Amino acid sequence: MWVPASLSWRLPVEGAVLPDNGKFVDEVFRDPSVRHGLRIFPAESIDQLIFEVRNGKLNIRCFATNRWRLAKPEEVIRQLTVLMLSNQYGYPIDRISVEVPVKMGSSYAAKKADIVVYRENAKLHPHIVVEVKKPRRRDGLEQLNSYMNATGVYFGAWINGDDAVFQWRNEPNLFEQLHRLPASHESLDDVKQPMTKGQLRPLLDLRDEVEYLEDTVLANAGVSAFEEIFKLIFTKLYDEFEKAETDPVEFRTTTAPAREQYERLNSLFHRACEEWPDIFAPTENLELTPEALISVASALQTRRLLDADLDVIDAAFEYMINPEQKGDKGQYFTPRSVVKMCVKMLNPKPGERVIDPSCGPGGFLVHSLQWVTDRFLREKFARNLEKRKYDYAGSRLFGIDFDPRLVRVAKAMLLISGDGKTNIFRVNSLDLREWRSRTDGLEGRVKDGTFDIILTNPPFAGSITQPEILGSYDLAYKGDPTNNKRSNRMTRDVLFIERCMRLLRPGGRMAIVLPQGNFNNANADYIREWLFDQARILGVVSLHPNTFKPFTGTKTSVLVLQKRKPGESTDESEPIFMAINELPVKNNSGDYLYRVTDGEFDLDEDGKRIVADDLDEIADAFIAHARAQNLSFWSESD
Known part of the structure; x- marks a missing residue:
């Protein structure tokens, strides 16, 4: 596949045919707002394109009409698609038309069909309709389906250059996706051969x-x-x-x-x-x-x-699970960049037990598995890596959530990543009554004081009012059950702090996402005092307000701490790592922001776009701080 290089150049003189298609295509697609791409087209097709400067503007030769058209991104995609239909599928250019009027009832559609392939050179019977101008899948398929119904064709395609969807119209308003279009000599049976x-x-x-x-x-x-x-x-x-x-x-x-x-x-x-x-x-x-x-x-x-790509699957699950219901409960999926930062800061190791008592779709557990695999298992156990991953996930990773749908999602995500499904439990982490007399092994496998690491983003909306639950937590008595009356109402995030501390072993460490008010509100002094008594505060990372958009603009921070060992004294002079997330994961609309260099999206080693935040740099700064403080989980050898 052809990947454009980063180039800087000026338009050639009027009437010059560009000799280097790569430079031209790079110029057309360099604007990061362009949502068309070139991923699905081979380099040899791009080499066949013909460009010319006309009236001071770059033009591209249309293969179907033999005329010049302005070289916009969607036009480049259209000409590459025409070449694909001719070169790959064997349809003669004489059977291909562009900008074809489509009759809808007694009138014509406002927008013409981008490409129509006919059964014969006379162009009487449409065979395939292609939509290329709408870069978003949903918009493109809606447009395509309307044209397929109007023209009566059985085959259609939506193509934006980065992706493609091929369809067969089974009956009006019922469309089936195919893995490719039929070639000029093929039928539906040929296309539906097993993949x-x-x-x-x-x-x-x-x-x-x-x-x-x-x-x-x-x-x-x-x-x-x-x-x-x-x-x-x-x-x-x-x-x-x-x-x-x-x-x-x-x-x-x-x-x-x-x-x-x-x-x-x-x-x-x-x-x-x-x-x-x-x-x-x-x-x-x-x-x-x-x-x-x-x-x-x-x-x-x-x-x-x-x-x-787990981010792709995450986004779909987040959309499918009712946002309004999740919002009422204060549940928001944690962006992967935040998850990766927390995992990197805590540095899980193969022998350590990790739990997320509000696991949602399992992001912290999945990335703990990936961290341990890449950092510790891959090189040492190359010959039986999958078994080692399976053993680690099955014995060291644990998740809890009260939403049955999220429990299923977490199990599926761990299936995709390496199979830790047996340690995901459906239970209310805060209501200890639900932990008794169970048959799923929860009581024997998830015990207080046995976990090395907690990574979690608990619900931070809604309150607990049941006395039976509140009575089990010191923080419901402002940290001192012997001298203070129990509160009649507590926010769930505060109770989760204490629940997590109980699950941690002495010396265990935790990264927890909490509302900013827990760190600076005057009426939350007792929470901070209780925490200082129970744990050493290692760090606080203030997250950008856009982190959980579009669902909420609540200001949040990540609290990193280490549970004190019995008899360990508090020391107010202990340095605390502080950082502010200045480069947001998302924009104001809740869309992810990606890094761009010279008009091109930056890609990681797996070819995925890199989110344009500073959280990885913050994690690196924390690691340097941890080593300087001689924290046991980040020694110089790690």
């Missing part, structure tokens, strides 16, 4: 896909969109987990009758439930109608979920 696991494409934007499905296929399905999409994600994970790279996948649609396809996919779901029995009940079934199931399954069938 191997190795042929699955990377997952780039699951949230947009889910949003589109909710607004179309699932809008009137009468089922929980979260439950049914999650069942299918779960089923597909199992299918990929069981397959070698050269094995054909079973999670796919075919040309068989809809009911037969439903039975096959439902059977695959039951096999997944048997293999991983603690996520769904064995009596559960896929609840979608066969027709709706085919549409939803087809949207996932071409993508690889195992080893996928």
